[in-house]
Amino acid sequence: MISLQLVIEVIGDGFFAAIAAIGFAIISNPPRKALFISAFLAAVGHGLRYFLMHAPYIEWNIISSSFFAALSIGLLALPFAKAIRCPAEVFSFPSLLPMIPGMFAYKAVQALAKFIVCTGYEESMIYIETFFRNGITALFVLFALVVGVSISIFLFPKLAFSSTR
């Protein structure tokens, strides 16, 4: 059922997501230890998302897959936070960065700009559709990511808030 091809794809996806997470995390100057944890969490999260979106019989959409990927990142982040005495978001946020729907967001803006300059009715309907499809996907993925990652804080508030103690 789960082919070797899919396993290789998931691993490759996780590996490159880890590189992406390290690079996007380093912009916000994280502690050295947190950098490697965020790479690991990004690999797990992004790999899981790829699996949920592409595995046969699952094939979820991007929003619910992102939610469960973020949920797994949030839950895994807590024990690490306790171990190196850092707030969990220091490495859970960077590991979400490869999943941020940036491309959907700017495509929505571009569709809006094209809608203003185009004239025909058919054409403008296409751009309005593109705007809503991309914009709402971006918004929903963003909320799914953040809600997913913060569920662990609601489940274990004591552990989450005292991790830097």
Add this chain to the structure above:
Amino acid sequence: MTDVHNQLKEVSKFLSDYSTCLMAVGVQTSRIVRNTSRIARTYGLTVEMTVLLKTIVMTVWDSEHTHSYSAVGQVKPKGLNFEMNARLSQLSWECQDKQLSLDELQLKYETIVSKPRVSKWIVLILVSFANAAFCYLFQGDSISMIIVFFATLDGFCIRQTLMERGWNHFAIYIISAFVASIIGSTGYVFGWGKTPDMALGTSVLYLVPGVPLINGVMDIIDGHVLAGTSRLINAALLIICIAMGLSATLFVIGIETL
């Protein structure tokens, strides 16, 4: 009477510095409030605060609720810094657990704040590799990844240089999105690789303000709606700037849709 007032004044000054610094380095609002109140509690005081994007308003009360001191702190732009987030959060617990005096606290705060950032050359290289890896995640082939690597290298270098010169943020975003996408479009112009659309599309993604977006949604969920919305609007403006830079490239190259 004057003793109480002096203590309130000193603590307020420190807390104002501390909380505006946390805001500047990109900490979510609920954590700012928690950390600041924790330090105030150590000295037997309570603090009430309103957190906005550019200012933090707070009133510090003594334990009997008879004397108070108010402070309005300006948030000075600093750039995201997760290390400072972690260290300053640890400091608030250390203050409570070891009952640090205000002078000790101030001293530790200064050492944390003056710590240098990661070398900008390391950041430049790692961001370029990251964006190339990002191209792979969008099913780009290896030639597209190389194009994206060099596009990011140039775009991010320009962004760093202009940031040091203190240019307007929005202008920086438009210019670096334009430069990165011009280089990203070489796949189209010279027919390199099988996925030139992905090379062009991902070449600007290193600019997307991910952390402010996450922080904004986090704040809204936590009930700090005003702070969260202003973060989201700020991030949305930057994304519009990215789209403007990219659209300029599409116009120059003559591509209709991406």
